[in-house]
Amino acid sequence: MIDLYFEEWDPSYGSPYLIGDDQPDGAAVLAEAAEGMRIAPAPCDPRPTAFVDGVRRGEGLLYRQAEDGALVRGTVGAFGCGAVLCEAGKIPVYGPIETQRLVIFGGGIPITLPAVDGYEWEATAIASTEPDAPLQELQTRMRIAEGNLSERLAREGWLAVADGPLYFIRSRDLPVVGLVKTHHRALLPPEQHLQVAGLLCGERTPLFVLGDDRYSCYVRIAVPGTRSSPWYGIVRIEVPQSFGLDVARATVDEVTCVLPRYAGIPHRDPRAPQNLQPIGALEKQLRRRLGPSRLAGRAARIAVDLHATQVAA
Amino acid sequence: MTDLGRRLGAIDGAADINTRRFSVVLDDEATVQLDELVVSRQTLPSGEEVAHYGIVTEQTGRIEGAELPSDTRHIALSQTMPGQTSRCAEISVLRTDPELWVAPNPGGLVEQARGEDRDKALFLDQMDGGRLAIGYDQEQLPIYGDFSFMNGVQGGHVSISGISGVAAKTSYALFLLYMILETSQGRALLGPASTQTRALVFNVKGEDLLHLDKPHRSLDETRRAQWAAVGVTDPAPFGSVDFFVPPAPGGEEGEQLVSSAQSRPEAVIYGWTPERFIRDGLLRFCLTDSDDRSTQIGFVEQVVRAELARHAYPLENEPGAVVICAEPHSKSRTFERIIGTRPAARPAGAGQVVRSFYDLLDVLDARLDPDDLQNWAGRTQPGTVMAFLRRVMALAPRLGHLIRLGVQPVEMHRAVTVVDIHSLHESAQRFVVGALVSRVFDEKQGTGREPLRFVMLDELNKYAPRDGHGPLRDLFVDIAERGRSLGVLLIGCQQAAGRVAEPVVRQPALKICGRLDSTEAAEYKFLTAELRERATRFLPGTMICSQPRISVPVPLRFPFPSYATNTGDAQLTDQERASGEAAFDAL
Numbered sequence: 001m002i003d004l005y006f007e008e009w010d011p012s013y014g015s016p017y018l019i020g021d022d023q024p025d026g027a028a029v030l031a032e033a034a035e036g037m038r039i040a041p042a043p044c045d046p047r048p049t050a051f052v053d054g055v056r057r058g059e060g061l062l063y064r065q066a067e068d069g070a071l072v073r074g075t076v077g078a079f080g081c082g083a084v085l086c087e088a089g090k091i092p093v094y095g096p097i098e099t100q101r102l103v104i105f106g107g108g109i110p111i112t113l114p115a116v117d118g119y120e121w122e123a124t125a126i127a128s129t130e131p132d133a134p135l136q137e138l139q140t141r142m143r144i145a146e147g148n149l150s151e152r153l154a155r156e157g158w159l160a161v162a163d164g165p166l167y168f169i170r171s172r173d174l175p176v177v178g179l180v181k182t183h184h185r186a187l188l189p190p191e192q193h194l195q196v197a198g199l200l201c202g203e204r205t206p207l208f209v210l211g212d213d214r215y216s217c218y219v220r221i222a223v224p225g226t227r228s229s230p231w232y233g234i235v236r237i238e239v240p241q242s243f244g245l246d247v248a249r250a251t252v253d254e255v256t257c258v259l260p261r262y263a264g265i266p267h268r269d270p271r272a273p274q275n276l277q278p279i280g281a282l283e284k285q286l287r288r289r290l291g292p293s294r295l296a297g298r299a300a301r302i303a304v305d306l307h308a309t310q311v312a313a
Numbered sequence: 314m315t316d317l318g319r320r321l322g323a324i325d326g327a328a329d330i331n332t333r334r335f336s337v338v339l340d341d342e343a344t345v346q347l348d349e350l351v352v353s354r355q356t357l358p359s360g361e362e363v364a365h366y367g368i369v370t371e372q373t374g375r376i377e378g379a380e381l382p383s384d385t386r387h388i389a390l391s392q393t394m395p396g397q398t399s400r401c402a403e404i405s406v407l408r409t410d411p412e413l414w415v416a417p418n419p420g421g422l423v424e425q426a427r428g429e430d431r432d433k434a435l436f437l438d439q440m441d442g443g444r445l446a447i448g449y450d451q452e453q454l455p456i457y458g459d460f461s462f463m464n465g466v467q468g469g470h471v472s473i474s475g476i477s478g479v480a481a482k483t484s485y486a487l488f489l490l491y492m493i494l495e496t497s498q499g500r501a502l503l504g505p506a507s508t509q510t511r512a513l514v515f516n517v518k519g520e521d522l523l524h525l526d527k528p529h530r531s532l533d534e535t536r537r538a539q540w541a542a543v544g545v546t547d548p549a550p551f552g553s554v555d556f557f558v559p560p561a562p563g564g565e566e567g568e569q570l571v572s573s574a575q576s577r578p579e580a581v582i583y584g585w586t587p588e589r590f591i592r593d594g595l596l597r598f599c600l601t602d603s604d605d606r607s608t609q610i611g612f613v614e615q616v617v618r619a620e621l622a623r624h625a626y627p628l629e630n631e632p633g634a635v636v637i638c639a640e641p642h643s644k645s646r647t648f649e650r651i652i653g654t655r656p657a658a659r660p661a662g663a664g665q666v667v668r669s670f671y672d673l674l675d676v677l678d679a680r681l682d683p684d685d686l687q688n689w690a691g692r693t694q695p696g697t698v699m700a701f702l703r704r705v706m707a708l709a710p711r712l713g714h715l716i717r718l719g720v721q722p723v724e725m726h727r728a729v730t731v732v733d734i735h736s737l738h739e740s741a742q743r744f745v746v747g748a749l750v751s752r753v754f755d756e757k758q759g760t761g762r763e764p765l766r767f768v769m770l771d772e773l774n775k776y777a778p779r780d781g782h783g784p785l786r787d788l789f790v791d792i793a794e795r796g797r798s799l800g801v802l803l804i805g806c807q808q809a810a811g812r813v814a815e816p817v818v819r820q821p822a823l824k825i826c827g828r829l830d831s832t833e834a835a836e837y838k839f840l841t842a843e844l845r846e847r848a849t850r851f852l853p854g855t856m857i858c859s860q861p862r863i864s865v866p867v868p869l870r871f872p873f874p875s876y877a878t879n880t881g882d883a884q885l886t887d888q889e890r891a892s893g894e895a896a897f898d899a900l
Contacts, residue, residue, distance in 0.1 A: 084395045091388055092395040262393050268381065277387060277394040281378050285395075 005229040010270030016182045017231045026186035026193055031215055031245055034206040037195035041204070041253035045088070049258055050095060050158035051278040052150045054081035054142040055286040058135050059293055060300040064105060074105035075134040076113070076121055076300040079142035080286035081149055084278035085158070086262070092278055095153070098145065099289050101296070104134040114306045119299035143168040150176045159254060163279050166214060166238045175251050178214075178238035179259075181274040183231065187216070197230035204237075204256045207248060214238045215248045221259040222273035233263065233273045318425025321345055324353060325401055326419035332406060335367070335416070337423045339400045345369050346451060347847075348868045350426035350434045351404055355418040365417040366426055366434035367404035368865055370843045374400040405841060405865045407434050436862040442466055443502045445492055446543035447823070447858060448869030453542040456869045458823060459862045460502045463493070465762050468822030468861060469797030473806040474837070475827030481853045482806040482827060483518070484878060486769050487525070488871045489804060490514070493767070494728045495552060496545050509764035511725040513753060515746060516733040517771045523558070523577040523733060524877035525551040530884035532875050539872035548875030553728040556580035557721075559737060559745075562714040570719055573736050576880045583732065584720025585748065586633025587667040591625045592652050594618050597784045598747030599708055600701075601740070613690055613701040615648075617677065620689040622651040627658040628666060633718045637676050638664035639687075670713035674706055712741035723749055725766075739775065746776055747785045754792055754801050762800035768792075769804040777814040786814055793820040811836035824859040824866075827851060840866050 009016055056079035064072040082097030103113050103121040110125040126137050147168035154160040154174040166178035186193045188208060196205060199220040210216040215238070222233035237255055239248045264272030269280040290296070321343045325336040335353075339345065349369045356362055376396040379385050388396035404423075409415065410433055426434045435457065437444060442461020449455050462468035471489060473482045490512050493499040500507040516522040528550045540548040558574040560582045570582050585595060596618045600610060623641035628634040642656035667673050681702055682688055683695040690698045715737075723732055732749060734742045753766050770776065777789035792801055793816045803821070810818040811833060818824075824839055829848040837845055839859045844866055848857060854873075859866040877883035 086392070089392070091392050094395055094397065261391075265383075265387070268384070281395045285378065 004227065005232075006227050007229045008232060008266055008272060009274075013271050014182075016271070016274055017229065018182060018184050019186050023185050025190050026188045028187045028189075028208040028210060028216075030192070031207040031209050032249060037192055037205050038199055038203045039206060039256075040200070040202060041256050044254060044257050046254055046258040047159040048085065048087040048157070050083045050085050050150075050153040050160045051163070051262070051276060051282065052081070052083045052146055052153065052160060053163040053279050053282050053286070054079055054146045055283055055290065056080075056138050056142040057287075057290060057293060058138065059296040062103070062105070062111075062300075062304065064107075064109075064111060066107065070107075070129075072105060072107040072109075072129060073131050073134060074103060074111065075138065076101070076103045076296075076303075077135070077138045078102070078290045078296065079138060079145065080289050081142060081145040082282055082286055082289075083149060083153055083160075084282045086278060094282070094285055096149065097286065097289060098149075099286070100141070100145070102138060102141065103300075104137045106130065106133050111307070113300070113303040114310065116299040116303045116306065117295075119296060119303070121300075121303070140168075147176075150174075159251075159258070161237075161255065161258075166240065173240075173242055175239060175243060175247065177251060177255050179276075180236040180238070181271065183234075183236065187236075196234060199234065201233065202256065202260050204252060207245070207252060209241075210238060213241050215241055215245070215252075217252055219252075219256050219259060221276075222263040235259070235274050318352065318427040318430060319343065321351060321402070321423045321425060324417055324419050324421045324423060330416050330419055332409070332414055332416045334370075334403065334405050335365075336373075337402045337404060339402055345372070345402050345425075347372065348451060350407070350431050350450075351402075351423050352426040352430045352434065353417045353421045353423045355421050357413075357415065361411075361413070363413055363415060364410050364430075364433070365406055366408040366410065366430065367406045368434070368867060369402045370405045370841060370865075371403040372400065373403065374398065403843075407863055407865050407867075408436060435867070439862060445498060445502055446545075447489065447492070448856065448871045449539065449542035450867075450869060453538070455543050456858065456867060458858070458860055462822035462861055463802070464502070464765055465797035465800055465802060469802045470793060470821035471802075471804045471823040471825065472810065472818050472821035473804070473825045473827070473856075474810045474818075474829065475808065475851075475856075476830045476833075477808055479828045479851075479853045481856070483521070483771055484874060485825060485827070485856055485871055486771075486804045486806055487514075487522075487874065487876070487878065490729065490767060490769060491551065491874075491876070492543070492545075495549070498544055503765065504763075506764035510728065510767075511764070512729045512767040512769060513725060513749060514729055514731045514769045515771065516731055517735050517742070519735060519880065520574055520576045520733065521735075521879050522731050523556050523574060523580060524880060524883040525729065525731060526554045527877045527883035529874050529877050529882050531882065532873065536873035536875075539870075540875065543872060545872075548872065550876040551729050554731060555725075555727045555729070556731045556733070557583040557723050558733040559741075560584060560714055560717075560720060562710070574733060580733070581721050583723045584715045584717055585722070586718055586720065587669070587673060587716060588625070588627060588633050588635045589722065590670075590673075590716050591621045591635060592655075593748065593752070594622065594648055594652070595744070595748050596621065596705075598744045598751070599712070599740070600704055601743045601747065601783050601785045609693065609697045610701045610704065613693055613698055616691070616693075617681070617689055617701070619646050619648045619651060620680070621673075621676075622648060624664075625667070626656045626663065628668075629658045629660045631668070631718070634666060634668045636661060636664045636666050637680075668718050670709060670716040673716070674709060677702060677705060708740055711738035712744050715741060715745070725753075743776060743785055746770060747788060750792070751788055754788065754796070754799070757799045757801050762798060765800045765802060767802050767804055769806075771806040773805040773807040773817060774809065774812040777817045779812050779814055790814055790816050793817045809833045809836065822861050826857045826859075826866075827853070827855070844868070 058075050058077040060076040062074035078101045080099040083095035085095040086092040101121045105125045106129040108125050108127050110123040112123040113121050150160040150162040151174050154176050160176045196218045201223040204219045205217045207215040207217045220234050224232040239251050262276040264275045266272045269275050322337045322339040325338045328336050354364045378396045387394040440459040444457035445460045446455040447458040558580040561571040561573040574580050623643050624637045625635040628636045636659050643651045680689045734745050777786045807813045828851040831849040857866045857868050
């Protein structure tokens with residue numbers, strides 16, 4: 001049988017389903033007993049939910065000629081991270097938002113740039129001299145900031161849903177939820193993996209064990225159309241294992257209830273429905289808060305000139 | 314002491330700012346209304362402090378982040394998308410102090426202008442020629458006009474526009490007169506000449522203005538507070554008013570005059586005796602239709618006017634009447650020279666006696682006979698002469714009753730002289746206005762600016778229309794252009810400024826608008842686009858005032874009249890009430 005489907009995501013974002021046939025099969029073990037792969041949690045009153053996300057942007061590439069003649073790479077860039085706070089009966093609002101500008105150099109020696117037109121860069125260095133290492137460091141910094149904010153909000157009583165996997169949630173004693181939009185590899189054994197596409201909107205798979213610290217499950221957050229791709233509207237969520245299975249189950253049930261309500265709107269978001277409305281809006285807001293990229297680049301260029309003049313003086 | 318204004322927000326840096334306008338992003342807890350005055354201060358790189366004073370002209374709001382109308386639903390109704398509501402107020406700059414041509418600072422703080430700031434915003438510190446409260450704002454704080462732009466020193470005349478019924482043009486004009494003539498504020502500004510200052514007020518609608526000397530029966534405490542806002546603690550009716558009404562038309566010749574006013578029987582019945590009519594050359598105000606001036610009729614009128622004056626002698630023992638004799642008493646044909654001397658009285662037998670307008674018509678009929686070689690019109694085309702005669706005759710039923718014996722001349726003995734013209738035909742209205750205003754103007758030639766003469770007239774477009782020519786239009790254009798230095802100040806009202814002779818609506822220093830007709834609003838270039846649009850929605854009592862000191866027109870309100878502006882408004886005296894009750898009982 002040949003059948004055709006249409007992917008809702010804008011092609012420039014790639015496909016949310018990147019699992020190929022040549023990849024190894026998944027081997028994750030289910031953590032909870034269930035009849036089949038579909039669990040439909042009973043509707044519940046969700047707790048106030050905080051959606052956390054971050055954006056980052058390299059705004060200029062720098063080079064430093066070391067005394068030994070080696071070329072060390074650096075980058076100027078910025079990241080922002082923040083949250084949208086959703087409470088029943090209230091208009092969602094932007095929660096705390098923080099932005100940071102950094103100048104990151106490889107080779108272990110930080111270079112301080114003078115402030116220009118209100119642009120200031122925190123100087124930092126990493127040991128690696130790999131060409132893309134500074135940009136990676138920017139990404140890492142953003143992830144750490146996201147993790148910190150998620151933990152802080154969870155501590156304040158919010159159901160914290162962070163965009164992306166839980167790599168940087170350091171404290172495992174807070175029920176922070178990670179939300180993954182893109183599927184890179186099969187996690188479940190083939191037979192179970194196939195059944196994921198059978199989820200209905202508002203249903204989840206049973207929890208399965210992910211590594212030694214997380215539980216995870218797939219959730220469908222939107223009703224597919226007749227020509228939607230098989231994995232349309234399916235996201236994966238992660239929770240820490242540290243609280244035990246019961247807490248994990250309660251948390252993912254709650255999240256499964258909450259997410260469909262916030263599913264992204266196709267004409268508003270190129271990654272709908274997986275990119276949730278609060279997250280899509282937050283990304284835009286964060287980019288706005290970083291300011292125009294060209295102006296930041298201009299400031300960095302001036303700062304590099306100034307730095308050279310100061311050093312010469 | 315400066316009364317500090319609340320902070321309203323910061324100047325929007327996302328929109329362009331210039332020296333004339335800017336936008337304020339309002340704080341969440343701030344509320345402002347249109348027309349509120351604001352101030353923003355900045356320190357220039359040179360270290361100099363500059364304050365921008367402005368007025369709120371419009372307000373806008375949006376949910377930031379909402380890009381499509383349906384986003385609003387997701388944000389406000391289903392509450393799944395975040396949004397940030399931002400409200401902005403648009404500000405027109407009134408003043409930059411000190412006067413530096415710089416724009417306000419984006420991001421700069423904006424506060425309400427209170428106390429000294431409000432005074433500065435409204436240029437009160439620069440009103441050296443004295444200031445007169447010309448209304449109050451929404452917070453019942455007075456708005457002042459620079460009196461030197463009202464008394465002719467730096468400017469003069471007031472032009473009031475707005476559609477009939479809701480614009481309250483007459484009410485505002487009366488309020489201004491009241492402030493000038495009846496309040497201590499106004500009298501102080503008029504100075505020593507205040508007791509000789511006069512206002513000529515034409516009543517054009519009903520018998521409305523024939524009761525200005527009576528208190529308004531609906532003046533209550535709230536309305537008194539409005540007067541207090543303009544600094545008047547004891548609002549009262551006009552204190553010094555004379556009323557003149559035309560005689561009722563018709564009736565036998567020689568019968569006693571009957572007043573045309575129902576509600577003011579004791580008002581003086583005005584008119585012109587034939588002698589006054591001839592010697593004042595009032596024939597020129599008889600033919601004022603625009604088509605009268607496009608033909609040779611104007612020339613005939615000029616000739617006839619002079620000839621009448623040359624041949625008219627006072628009638629013995631009958632003051633006001635004249636006798637038209639064959640031989641002229643002056644060799645000159647220049648009107649001004651002819652009336653330079655008054656000839657000796659002659660008996661009735663000396664010629665044709667003129668006691669009324671109808672007698673005058675008989676004279677003209679005889680003297681303009683083309684077959685008579687001595688006829689006044691000389692070699693003018695007989696057709697033109699006949700056309701002239703026909704027109705003058707057509708006027709008889711319209712204004713004939715005003716030219717007769719026994720009527721009183723309108724004399725301005727009191728502060729306000731109300732002349733009723735509402736019951737007259739339009740030609741007669743133009744005649745009366747022309748005759749009286751030209752006299753006021755002539756009397757002031759060469760006597761200096763003070764004491765001032767105010768002339769209040771509604772429906773100016775009837776007297777000084779935008780198009781055409783005529784003695785009346787020329788008179789008003791002349792007053793508009795020269796009147797201020799002569800101390801003749803026009804308080805003119807019209808429904809549509811676009812229909813009034815251009816100098817008459819351009820010259821006035823004080824331009825006031827009430828509710829405007831939306832088809833007409835484009836005419837008012839001195840208003841901002843926002844105000845023009847808004848002025849089509851004004852409720853009665855709200856006006857916009859444009860004055861030379863303040864670069865942007867400022868909306869204002871004015872108090873409820875303390876004087877009757879309508880027959881029914883007048884508070885009855887005890888005596889009137891008693892006589893009314895007695896009449897009712899008698900039934």
